[in-house]
Amino acid sequence: MNELALTYRDFASREATSIESICRALVLHNRDKIQIKKEDRAVQNMVRIVRAVISLSQKKGFQGMSLRDLSQETDLSMGALYNYFNSKEELFEMIYNEGKTTILQILETHATDENPAIRLQQAICAHLYLSETLPRIFSFFFMEAKNLSPKNQKNVITMEQSSERYFEKILLDGIKKGIFQIESHQLMAGALKALLQDWYLKRYKFSSRKISVEQYAQFVIQFVETNLYAPGNR
Amino acid sequence: MNELALTYRDFASREATSIESICRALVLHNRDKIQIKKEDRAVQNMVRIVRAVISLSQKKGFQGMSLRDLSQETDLSMGALYNYFNSKEELFEMIYNEGKTTILQILETHATDENPAIRLQQAICAHLYLSETLPRIFSFFFMEAKNLSPKNQKNVITMEQSSERYFEKILLDGIKKGIFQIESHQLMAGALKALLQDWYLKRYKFSSRKISVEQYAQFVIQFVETNLYAPGNR
DNA sequence: GTCTATATAACGATAGAC
DNA sequence: GTCTATCGTTATATAGAC
Numbered sequence: 001m002n003e004l005a006l007t008y009r010d011f012a013s014r015e016a017t018s019i020e021s022i023c024r025a026l027v028l029h030n031r032d033k034i035q036i037k038k039e040d041r042a043v044q045n046m047v048r049i050v051r052a053v054i055s056l057s058q059k060k061g062f063q064g065m066s067l068r069d070l071s072q073e074t075d076l077s078m079g080a081l082y083n084y085f086n087s088k089e090e091l092f093e094m095i096y097n098e099g100k101t102t103i104l105q106i107l108e109t110h111a112t113d114e115n116p117a118i119r120l121q122q123a124i125c126a127h128l129y130l131s132e133t134l135p136r137i138f139s140f141f142f143m144e145a146k147n148l149s150p151k152n153q154k155n156v157i158t159m160e161q162s163s164e165r166y167f168e169k170i171l172l173d174g175i176k177k178g179i180f181q182i183e184s185h186q187l188m189a190g191a192l193k194a195l196l197q198d199w200y201l202k203r204y205k206f207s208s209r210k211i212s213v214e215q216y217a218q219f220v221i222q223f224v225e226t227n228l229y230a231p232g233n234r
Numbered sequence: 235m236n237e238l239a240l241t242y243r244d245f246a247s248r249e250a251t252s253i254e255s256i257c258r259a260l261v262l263h264n265r266d267k268i269q270i271k272k273e274d275r276a277v278q279n280m281v282r283i284v285r286a287v288i289s290l291s292q293k294k295g296f297q298g299m300s301l302r303d304l305s306q307e308t309d310l311s312m313g314a315l316y317n318y319f320n321s322k323e324e325l326f327e328m329i330y331n332e333g334k335t336t337i338l339q340i341l342e343t344h345a346t347d348e349n350p351a352i353r354l355q356q357a358i359c360a361h362l363y364l365s366e367t368l369p370r371i372f373s374f375f376f377m378e379a380k381n382l383s384p385k386n387q388k389n390v391i392t393m394e395q396s397s398e399r400y401f402e403k404i405l406l407d408g409i410k411k412g413i414f415q416i417e418s419h420q421l422m423a424g425a426l427k428a429l430l431q432d433w434y435l436k437r438y439k440f441s442s443r444k445i446s447v448e449q450y451a452q453f454v455i456q457f458v459e460t461n462l463y464a465p466g467n468r
Numbered sequence: 469g470t471c472t473a474t475a476t477a478a479c480g481a482t483a484g485a486c
Numbered sequence: 487g488t489c490t491a492t493c494g495t496t497a498t499a500t501a502g503a504c
Contacts, residue, residue: 061295080488226460227457
């Protein structure tokens with residue numbers, strides 16, 4: 001087995017990403033909307049709320065989740081919930097925006113090598129490891145993006161495509177430096193993104209087959225690289 | 235450009251798949267649930283209903299779609315709608331089951347060559363062309379499968395995985411005959427499925443880049459085949 | 469076969485006691 | 487800071503006129 005450019009262990013030790021850390025940032029960024037004064041209590045309960053939202057959305061969709069469902073799942077009354085947000089829609093946007101910020105930040109932190117071949121491997125690993133840590137957040141974003149209000153719909157495209165553009169840039173750099181031989185960096189980046197998404201959208205499949213995230217990273221890198229260096233590629 | 239094992243033109247001329255034909259089958263299979271006696275009228279209005287369901291679900295999800303929305307979009311009153319189904323959940327299941335049957339049938343019809351290399355190309359093309367004809371139905375299935383009642387959840391897995399298993403079988407056959415050299419036919423089939431799903435889940439992307447379904451078919455075949463014949467493959 | 473009108477339940481959201 | 491009680495609205499579903 002080849003060495004991975006980034007191991008899950010290394011990634012996990014450098015990034016303490018969790019729902020907790022996202023919720024702390026979320027509380028700080030929305031101090032005006034959240035009426036609870038004690039920060040620790042606000043974060044603590046927001047964690048329960050976010051966990052419940054993601055879990056219930058997975059079962060019936062965000063629109064299908066009622067605030068009574070949410071109240072029951074969090075053991076907070078309806079009245080209490082409304083101290084943490086002003087409307088159901090606002091709750092969605094708080095979660096969405098905070099997750100988006102966190103994810104994009106982390107992806108850019110880990111792929112830094114100046115050799116595009118290595119940078120590509122780092123980016124693939126970082127994306128997979130992050131979605132391994134927060135699989136339900138990733139699939140929540142993918143499945144519920146349509147619930148964003150029209151004014152925020154632009155951001156969806158930005159989020160959905162921004163990581164793809166990041167891969168495109170790496171591929172372009174590799175082509176320019178004569179390392180990669182490919183015809184369409186756009187199709188290639190899109191295909192790569194599809195393979196990365198599969199990891200969190202079909203989680204049950206991989207876990208039932210006992211495939212680890214590092215094994216899958218290795219597979220994806222191999223699968224893509226075969227096409228980057230094959231001269232017959234169209 | 236290599237010749238495709240199956241062109242879109244050939245596929246389209248053999249298959250007259252459309253929402254209309256699916257709705258006709260749907261009406262016939264649910265004669266007990268639909269109270270409209272004249273078949274033609276039933277089919278005609280069911281087409282409007284199904285189109286509206288898929289369109290509204292795309293915007294706000296099936297759960298987020300109210301029957302008032304549906305009434306407005308179809309120009310049928312609430313009362314009239316209930317002559318076509320007995321509950322919102324039943325409507326969902328009628329559409330889901332009928333689409334599932336149709337799709338699986340068609341996929342199996344087109345990949346028949348005894349050479350696994352060619353059969354694989356045929357299956358890839360058939361899957362892409364069918365999802366090109368009915369893109370919104372495919373993404374409806376993917377996004378809304380969670381709305382199935384628990385007793386039908388088993389079927390989801392069957393539907394989601396049955397086409398993947400079909401690809402697995404082709405790959406296994408190719409390995410046995412010494413044509414393909416791959417380590418894990420399961421990972422390979424999964425990756426292939428992810429690439430095929432990308433076509434209907436990210437439709438806006440491909441259409442804005444003016445990539446035709448045949449171009450994408452060519453790309454996917456190339457992308458996968460490079461890995462089937464590369465001896466370095468893990 | 470389709471309509472209008474309505475029954476009944478659940479929804480998001482708020483007010484005020486504690 | 488959280489609760490209970492309840493507001494006004496909207497949901498699914500049905501009944502009966504045409």
